[in-house]
Amino acid sequence: MPHTIHLARFQQILTPDEILTDNLLIEPFCTDQRGRYHGQAFAVLQPHTVSAVEEIMRYCHQQHIPVTPQGGNTGLCGGATPHASVAGKGIILSLSKLNRMRKLNLADNTITVEAGMILAEVQKIAQTANRYFPLSLASEGSCQIGGNIACNAGGLNVVRYGTMRDLVLGLEYVLSDGELVSHLYPLHKNTSGYEMRQQIIGSEGTLAIITAATLKLFAPPQSVLTTWIGVDNIHAATSLLAALKNHFAERLSSFELISQAALSLSASYSHLREPTHASWHILVELSDSLPAQNLTDPLISVLEQGNWLNTVIAQSETERQHLWSLRENISAAQRSLGASIKHDIVVPIQHVADFVENCQQQLIKTFPQTKTILFGHLGDGSLHYNVFIADIMNNDVYQYEENINKVVYEQVLNYHGSIAAEHGIGQLKNQWLPRVRSNAEIKWMQAQKHNLDPEGILNPGKVLPVHT
Structure with missing residues (x-):
């Protein structure tokens, strides 16, 4: 027609x-x-x-x-x-024009918004109501809630608050045949059968069109402590993470890993000095919903016990913002190196150090002209592993992608990790899906796709391998 x-x-x-x-x-x-x-x-x-x-x-x-x-x-x-x-x-x-707030429910600590609402706007509305929505991403000024849900976004505060899957209490979506499914009531418990909502979250628009969601809100942090710690290696960083988790429990909000190469780029881009001199760097944030909590003395005690003394603690909000700028500007700063082959990966935290060491050895051995910029959310084991090739500034770099991916992803799989942590599969990585999901899991995915989208019209060519 x-x-x-x-x-x-x-x-x-x-x-x-x-x-x-x-x-x-x-x-x-x-x-x-x-x-x-x-x-x-x-x-x-x-x-x-x-x-x-x-x-x-x-x-x-x-x-x-x-x-x-x-x-x-x-x-x-x-x-x-x-x-x-x-x-x-x-x-x-x-969905950009479907962007209204439908309800703010302080009794249940929830906000119901449409899919096209910008993430930063949700954060702002929550703040105005003396509440906190914890999802925080570099793109929060332009990304939309529906996309965050569709990709099960993670971000900077996963250690304490979890991914988007943990933050969605209710969901509204339209199926491929136009049928509306709407369960936006803030039910904190519901064991009536299978949970379809969780199937839609993270499905990248291949099963339904997300139109609205009821999101969890939290008490705003009133005591916040931000510190930058230099360490010799990632083994030391994972030991520090274990110590902080053990001592501070849910007060540990963020635990970010930054390589020296990533820091140097960001510091130059941000016109800020490097807080510490070390091979690796950790950005830690502790928070408490009660005011005037003394987080500094307990933190110093933990750092002294572990001999993590190469440390800068933010003494003001300005200093805190400077530390976070160094972390958040890495993505923008690395563009000076040209186009990159990006890897959004995750491995068990206990294996991160070995993975990075062995992957780098294999990569340099096979592609000596490469440079890696590594940073990410060590608190949940996910890393942004970006590979640049010398003297190639444009998308010509992608001619090497398949072979570089083989090196990186094989190492990820050796350590029982996944090729997608928070950016999804899309059409970039669907050919790798059979390597990280079993035959039974892929058959289940195909069955759900066929059941909810029998005509195959929803986001064709994404997530599932194209040949299936």
Whole structure:
């Protein structure tokens, strides 16, 4: 059926400002933020209402029109870019205009928001209500809640608060045939059968269109202590993590690992001095919801007992922000090295040090012209392992990706890790899925996909291997 007929139907559902068909306007939606993937769509639809999403999906299901859901388009795995297999045949369904707060419930400590709300806006609303929403990402000024849920985002505070999967209490979504499933009531306990919500979270738009969510809120931290610690090696860092967890329990909010190479780049980019001189660096944040808690003396006691003395403790909010800037600016700072082959990986914390050492040896042995910028959330074992190739500044670097991935991912698998920690699979890593999931698990995923999306119109070419 010609696209003009489809567009005529969409024009019956949506207002003119909710439909984009001009190629110049569509192009930004068809390109991922790294410029890695360039998809094609005959229209971008931006509905303001959930009922419109239902009608769009009902029609797309009937007409077998591929649908690529999209939030803030900040993903790094091509999950929100139309796959080459459906080039020009489908639509992009942007949830950006579905961005209202529906309810703030202080009795249950929850906030219900629509999928297109920016993460930073949720944080701001919570703060205004003297509450705290703990998900914190470098892209929080542009990423959207629906995308955060679809990828099960992690971020800086996973040690204490968990991933997005732990922060979603209720979910509303539209299935591929247009049926609405809405369970937004803040039930803290519900054991009535299988939990479909958890299946949708982390499914990257391949099972349903997320339209709203009820999120957990927390008491805001009133006592915060931030410190930067230099260590000789990652073994020392994991020992420090164990000591802090044992002493401070849930007061340990963040535990970030930063290589010296990553710090040097960020310090230069941020125009800030390096807090410590060491091979590796740890950024630790402790917090308590009670005011005026003395966290400094207990921390110093733990550091002295373990001989972790290469330490800078923030004495003011300005100093704290400087330390966090050094961590958060790494992603932007490393762009000066050109395009990179990124790895969002996770291994058991006890194996992180051995993994990094052995992976680096294998990588240099096979590709001596590479440079690695490593940083990440050691508190939960996840790392951003970014590989640059000397003298290649543009996307030509990706010609080496398959072979470099083999080196890195084989080492990840040797230590019983995973190739995706918090960025998802998308279309970047789906060919590796059979290496990290068993046949039984993949068959289960395929069964759920077929059950919820029998026509295969939801985000084709993502997560599951394409040949399946």
